[in-house]
């Protein structure tokens with residue numbers, strides 16, 4: 001086969017990935033009510049591995065089952081699910097595919113249905129999140145250390161199960177991203193203050209994971225280019241974090257942006273020039289790529305093969321991160337390789353009732369895509385005509401059930 005920008009393998013100190021197409025993390029919400037992985041995940045990742053991606057990143061896996069991004073997240077606290085994790089790793093590593101687990105703690109971005117009192121660096125509530133998220137309390141130093149240890153333990157189990165890497169979720173407003181933000185982190189101890197203080201937690205999480213997995217096991221990071229909110233984590237600070245993580249030995253950098261308060265990672269208001277090049281965070285990559293040694297990925301907005309090829313050929317990045325299109329077309333990489341790919345266009349998912357759509361828009365969007373993953377988990381094909389109103393009902397039932405179960409425990 002003739003090598004092109006997207007099919008040339010990517011080699012670094014810790015890995016060789018067979019092509020430049022990365023399936024970005026998408027929360028599957030397919031675990032049991034006790035957060036154990038199930039067969040559906042195995043079917044889904046077998047399908048994606050068959051589809052030809054070089055690197056699959058799992059949806060965010062929680063390090064504490066009491067702190068979830070949403071009901072149905074997988075949590076890894078100990079080895080109780082090791083047998084199932086091994087099957088999951090095996091399915092996603094078929095066809096010489098790399099399969100990394102994204103590890104996360106949501107901090108304050110834990111819905112009311114999951115947690116009465118979420119934790120965060122400081123007791124700063126989520127702006128506009130009153131109807132869905134409770135006000136957090138500030139973590140104690142002992143609790144911070146406990147979470148750091150949890151990241152290390154989970155990574156150890158991930159490696160033991162046969163996954164080929166881990167990714168630290170430091171983006172999208174979850175706990176690590178909250179520590180990085182001067183708006184969300186108002187601590188005056190060694191975990192807050194200037195950028196060095198605010199990135200202390202991330203650095204400790206990385207060092208703890210490295211200690212558990214050794215030097216040869218890839219550790220990636222997903223980081224915001226910025227939070228895009230007043231008083232939040234800036235582009236300049238993001239570049240500072242990149243340089244530090246690069247020096248510390250990070251193996252792959254994936255760039256995204258935004259959080260629940262301003263979900264830039266899912267598109268929305270983008271400039272005309274950005275629309276033409278599709279990817280939302282390409283300008284950042286052009287500034288930052290040459291400052292670091294680790295391979296660089298940008299995720300968000302890539303749809304056409306031309307935009308992907310142009311981005312790699314520009315030298316601003318090494319891999320293309322793709323989310324939603326993989327939920328609608330799991331065979332995207334093979335189709336690119338064999339020349340049959342037709343651009344997957346994604347549009348915002350709406351019920352058509354404006355006041356409702358305004359209130360639930362990103363949540364509805366995410367749940368609709370998760371339903372496509374659930375279909376593949378059952379061995380079905382994705383259905384681009386899935387009615388959004390049905391998604392809304394699923395959302396209400398899922399959160400209602402989680403709330404009911406939480407009250408009973």
Ligand SMILES: Cc1cc2nc3c(=O)[nH]c(=O)nc-3n(C[C@H](O)[C@H](O)[C@H](O)COP(=O)(O)O)c2cc1C
Pocket residue numbers: 024025026027028058059060102169171172222256265266299300301302321322323324325365366367369370
């Ligand atoms: C259903 C869904 C779930 C997601 N879950 C995660 C997640 O668990 N971790 C993460 O880093 N990003 C998550 N994302 C964001 C994607 O990784 C990606 O950054 C975003 O969809 C933009 O890329 P795209 O335009 O190619 O879809 C999710 C996106 C979707 C649609």
